Amino acid sequence: MDAVSNRRYFRARRQRGATLIELMIALLLGLVVVAAASGLFLTNKRVYASTETLNRIQENSRVAFELMSRDVREAGGNPCGANSRMANQLTTAGNEWWLGYENGIRGYEAGDPAPGTTRASGTDAIDLHIPGGEAISVVEHDNPGANLRVTDATGISAGDLLMVCNTEISMVFIATGVNSAGGGIGIQHNGGNSGYGANNCGQEFQFQGCAPGASSSYGYCFVVNDLTSINPNCARYSQNPAQVVSVQSFRWYIAENGRGGRSLYRARLINRTAGNTPTTVDSIEVAEGITDLQLQYRTVGDTTWRNASPLTDWAAVNAVKVELVAEGTEGALGGGYLQGTDGDVLSRTSSHVVALRNREGVL
Numbered sequence: 001m002d003a004v005s006n007r008r009y010f011r012a013r014r015q016r017g018a019t020l021i022e023l024m025i026a027l028l029l030g031l032v033v034v035a036a037a038s039g040l041f042l043t044n045k046r047v048y049a050s051t052e053t054l055n056r057i058q059e060n061s062r063v064a065f066e067l068m069s070r071d072v073r074e075a076g077g078n079p080c081g082a083n084s085r086m087a088n089q090l091t092t093a094g095n096e097w098w099l100g101y102e103n104g105i106r107g108y109e110a111g112d113p114a115p116g117t118t119r120a121s122g123t124d125a126i127d128l129h130i131p132g133g134e135a136i137s138v139v140e141h142d143n144p145g146a147n148l149r150v151t152d153a154t155g156i157s158a159g160d161l162l163m164v165c166n167t168e169i170s171m172v173f174i175a176t177g178v179n180s181a182g183g184g185i186g187i188q189h190n191g192g193n194s195g196y197g198a199n200n201c202g203q204e205f206q207f208q209g210c211a212p213g214a215s216s217s218y219g220y221c222f223v224v225n226d227l228t229s230i231n232p233n234c235a236r237y238s239q240n241p242a243q244v245v246s247v248q249s250f251r252w253y254i255a256e257n258g259r260g261g262r263s264l265y266r267a268r269l270i271n272r273t274a275g276n277t278p279t280t281v282d283s284i285e286v287a288e289g290i291t292d293l294q295l296q297y298r299t300v301g302d303t304t305w306r307n308a309s310p311l312t313d314w315a316a317v318n319a320v321k322v323e324l325v326a327e328g329t330e331g332a333l334g335g336g337y338l339q340g341t342d343g344d345v346l347s348r349t350s351s352h353v354v355a356l357r358n359r360e361g362v363l
Contacts, residue, residue: 056328063287065322071128071252072320072354087209088172103314109308115276116269119254120262124293125254129248135245140224142224144233145202150185158176158196160246161175166242166243167240173189176188219236223238249278251280262292263285265284289327290326292323319356321354328346
């Protein structure tokens, strides 16, 4: 073979492609690498999905508890002190709903009707009555039936539920109007058979609560400035500072959210009638994925946690145990990525204890 032929032979050898066996081996190795990479990717995605779902569960649980605990702590609060005795001035003060303002708190066991709202089956609910807004100072009140003369009445209107209090006594009543009184601003608290006044015992404040007929034996005057001329209707009176605050009622409960799941809701309740069923307003979805709410209560002097059903003295409740169950919800992830290794939706149960600030003997 001459030199030219030799070069042609080796050039042909170098230009020859891979054999079929070599190609199959290369494809097999490639598939192994792709499978390994895919498995790692899917594993990482599953870990990320589980972590993200758990993070959302914890966030929803934290938000739900933090917001709910704020209301529970303030339930039954009194700007004039925990020792200020309540004397309910509402006509229907003895029925189940109005009594809540005096007790500050009322729980509903699963299955117990909670008038005014519809909640998910098997879940508890709780009503909390909280003084809200800025306290208004009482300038003068020297007649049980006179208007409360105050420094300011901005935001107060007829039909509002208010509390007037001092360190001795607190009274819940419905305002029937705001006008001028003694050269200042007066909050009316009329009685009667019609209008908002029909929900008050009468025009006179009475220190023992609601009493039939005239209140000359029970009249209470909050701020008597002139002790040389005390109105004879003031069977009891005070010179201590007195304040007026609004009273707001909130209900925390679980309900269907219309998206195939459950959420925790907070609703504001209003009752301006003599009935036992309030009107639900401003119902807000606080946290989605909260599927269950269970509540237990402890009273002053007791070390046992009790359900709502056997409790009768809600004014003695000083702490609430809140148990929340949160589940993963559809969002950026869904389907199987919300499930754990057992195939069930990821969920977490958290339990917290909240003490009522205004109750003695809390812990």
